[in-house]
Every structure is written in C-alpha cells, then in structure tokens.
Amino acid sequence: MTSNMIDLDKPRVGETEILDIAISFFFDGRPISECRGYLLGEYDVSADELDRLLEKAQREVREFEVEFGARLRF
Numbered sequence: 001m002t003s004n005m006i007d008l009d010k011p012r013v014g015e016t017e018i019l020d021i022a023i024s025f026f027f028d029g030r031p032i033s034e035c036r037g038y039l040l041g042e043y044d045v046s047a048d049e050l051d052r053l054l055e056k057a058q059r060e061v062r063e064f065e066v067e068f069g070a071r072l073r074f
Contacts, residue, residue, distance in 0.1 A: 010044040015053060018045060022057035032058070 018039060025035035032054060039050055 010042065012044045018043070018050070018053045019057050019060070022054055023061060026057060026061045 021039060022035050025038070026032075036050060036054060039045060040047065045053075
C-alpha cells in the first residue's frame with residue numbers, strides 16, 4: 001500500500017525548482033545518488049516523480065556538454 005500523505009515538515013516545490021537543484025548538483029560534480037538523497041530528504045517529492053526529473057536534468061546537462069564541449073560526471 002502506498003502512502004499519498006503530504007509531509008508538512010517538508011516544503012513542496014515545483015518541477016522547475018527540483019530541476020534547478022539537480023542541475024546545480026550535477027554542475028558541482030556531485031553524484032546523482034547524493035542529489036536524489038538530498039531531494040528526498042529535504043522536499044516533499046515522490047521517488048517516481050523525482051526519478052523522472054533527475055533523468056530530465058541529466059539530459060539538460062548533457063545537452064550543455066555537447067553544446068559547449070564540456071564534460072561532467074554523474
């Protein structure tokens with residue numbers, strides 16, 4: 001049984017804020033696991049939703065790498 005309860009101790013943020021945080025983590029060279037753990041611990045976001053957003057953030061960072069010839073680690 002899954003829980004759809006809102007955690008009132010954790011702020012609810014939108015997709016744009018999650019993407020911004022994830023992209024910042026990736027540009028800092030921090031691993032995706034650290035980013036995922038941070039976001040799940042600090043914000044009211046579901047794991048499924050977060051996985052989708054992290055994949056989107058990775059794609060955006062890869063597009064940046066291609067466009068500007070940079071290489072970042074995940």
